[in-house]
Amino acid sequence: MRVIVVGAGEVGRSIAENLTETHEVVVIERDNALVDDLTYDLDALVIQGDGTDLATLQQAGIEKSDMLIASTDIDEVNIVACGAAKTTGDIFTMARVKRHSLLKTWQNADDAFGVDFMASSDLLTAEAIFRLSGFPGAHDVDSFIGGLVRMAEFEIGANSPIVGHTVREADRWDSLTFAAVFRDEELIIPRGDTVIEQHDRVVVIGSPGSVKQFATDTVQSSSDVDEVVIVGGSEIGYHTARLFEEHGYHPDLIEQDHDRARDIAEWLPNTSVWEHDATDMEFLKREHIDKADMVVAALEHDDKNLLVSMLAQKLGVERKISIIENTEYAELFEAVGIDVAISPREETAEEIIRFTRGDQTEKIAMLEHDRAEVLELEISDDSKLVGRKIADAMDSLPECVVIGAISRNGELVIPRGDTVFEANDHVVLFTETQMIDELTALI
Numbered sequence: 456m457r458v459i460v461v462g463a464g465e466v467g468r469s470i471a472e473n474l475t476e477t478h479e480v481v482v483i484e485r486d487n488a489l490v491d492d493l494t495y496d497l498d499a500l501v502i503q504g505d506g507t508d509l510a511t512l513q514q515a516g517i518e519k520s521d522m523l524i525a526s527t528d529i530d531e532v533n534i535v536a537c538g539a540a541k542t543t544g545d546i547f548t549m550a551r552v553k554r555h556s557l558l559k560t561w562q563n564a565d566d567a568f569g570v571d572f573m574a575s576s577d578l579l580t581a582e583a584i585f586r587l588s589g590f591p592g593a594h595d596v597d598s599f600i601g602g603l604v605r606m607a608e609f610e611i612g613a614n615s616p617i618v619g620h621t622v623r624e625a626d627r628w629d630s631l632t633f634a635a636v637f638r639d640e641e642l643i644i645p646r647g648d649t650v651i652e653q654h655d656r657v658v659v660i661g662s663p664g665s666v667k668q669f670a671t672d673t674v675q676s677s678s679d680v681d682e683v684v685i686v687g688g689s690e691i692g693y694h695t696a697r698l699f700e701e702h703g704y705h706p707d708l709i710e711q712d713h714d715r716a717r718d719i720a721e722w723l724p725n726t727s728v729w730e731h732d733a734t735d736m737e738f739l740k741r742e743h744i745d746k747a748d749m750v751v752a753a754l755e756h757d758d759k760n761l762l763v764s765m766l767a768q769k770l771g772v773e774r775k776i777s778i779i780e781n782t783e784y785a786e787l788f789e790a791v792g793i794d795v796a797i798s799p800r801e802e803t804a805e806e807i808i809r810f811t812r813g814d815q816t817e818k819i820a821m822l823e824h825d826r827a828e829v830l831e832l833e834i835s836d837d838s839k840l841v842g843r844k845i846a847d848a849m850d851s852l853p854e855c856v857v858i859g860a861i862s863r864n865g866e867l868v869i870p871r872g873d874t875v876f877e878a879n880d881h882v883v884l885f886t887e888t889q890m891i892d893e894l895t896a897l898i
Contacts, residue, residue, distance in 0.1 A: 461506030592674030660859025
């Protein structure tokens with residue numbers, strides 16, 4: 456496949472890096488300094504220019520390309536780039552946007568803007584935050600097969616009952632598979648005799664109930680999130696509060712700007728909006744923020760989100776989630792005690808990359824900053840796996856692959872060695888990102 460990526464910021468760069476090994480990639484970027492860096496770092500053709508300009512698109516070979524991904528930081532630029540690409544022929548176009556209003560317009564009109572697929576960074580990030588609220592202690596959560604299957608990543612604390620136990624001893628939850636263990640920089644594919652250690656980050660796949668019970672039993676955190684405080688009335692903060700409202704919660708939101716606070720209070724009648732500076736410790740104490748089950752830092756600057764999260768930690772808030780724009784800060788945030796740092800750029804890249812993985816890939820979730828992935832694949836009639844037992848098929852698949860769950864005719868099938876793959880099965884599996892192409896070729 457020949458893919459043109461417009462915009463080489465963090466999202467565009469992540470997408471381009473992910474695609475270069477198996478696709479012919481062309482990157483269009485205005486910034487000369489970024490063009491110079493990418494020319495040396497990427498196995499791709501990098502062009503300095505404007506992705507909305509037809510002459511630049513033609514220079515990039517738009518007529519012979521299969522897909523255009525517009526991922527600049529400006530919504531209008533991305534939409535215009537897609538529209539310009541459509542004038543050259545039948546090319547599949549994708550646009551990253553921040554504003555939810557543009558996504559709603561696109562969803563409500565056929566072929567709006569000349570965009571075939573649109574992803575809203577703000578909404579995707581808010582959805583990720585809400586998913587995390589339902590699983591105590593989780594660092595990452597995603598759903599597959601229409602919610603039939605959950606994937607979650609947990610850090611195992613010193614007092615967890617499974618510390619020092621083998622996977623075989625710990626495996627006592629119905630409908631649950633231990634898919635991976637991250638230990639410092641090492642990725643371990645768990646076997647029955649793998650011993651779980653303190654600070655391991657364990658990835659599990661299974662039914663929502665089993666994953667929730669695993670969280671409650673092993674992470675030893677509060678099982679429910681009732682009191683939620685969102686700091687920042689950014690688009691991400693607004694959508695996070697809206698999602699909590701839609702699910703019956705009454706969140707609190709702190710916004711310093713008077714007009715923005717007033718607007719959000721009008722839009723969200725079941726959200727308590729406080730107009731104040733969230734870095735004022737006396738205010739936080741006075742409003743009993745220490746009683747919150749979860750604080751979400753959704754301001755528009757990483758340094759302010761870090762400060763708010765650290766103040767929440769000082770007050771004793773159990774769960775701190777922070778938005779980060781610069782993914783290089785993720786380890787810093789987590790090192791100082793912030794539970795989860797979420798990157799809108801990574802959430803968007805994850806959603807877009809799915810479309811480049813072949814027809815059988817239904818969904819992907821990236822883990823550990825794209826070191827590994829959980830995929831939902833549909834087994835086609837002519838797949839090499841049809842009619843084979845999992846135990847036999849594993850001999851031909853990469854060693855890092857773990858079959859986490861199977862859906863057959865809408866029913867969850869717990870994978871065992873003697874489970875036979877059937878055509879049209881939906882399989883949720885774990886693998887290292889670098890093995891994706893080898894895996895999909897075998898399936």
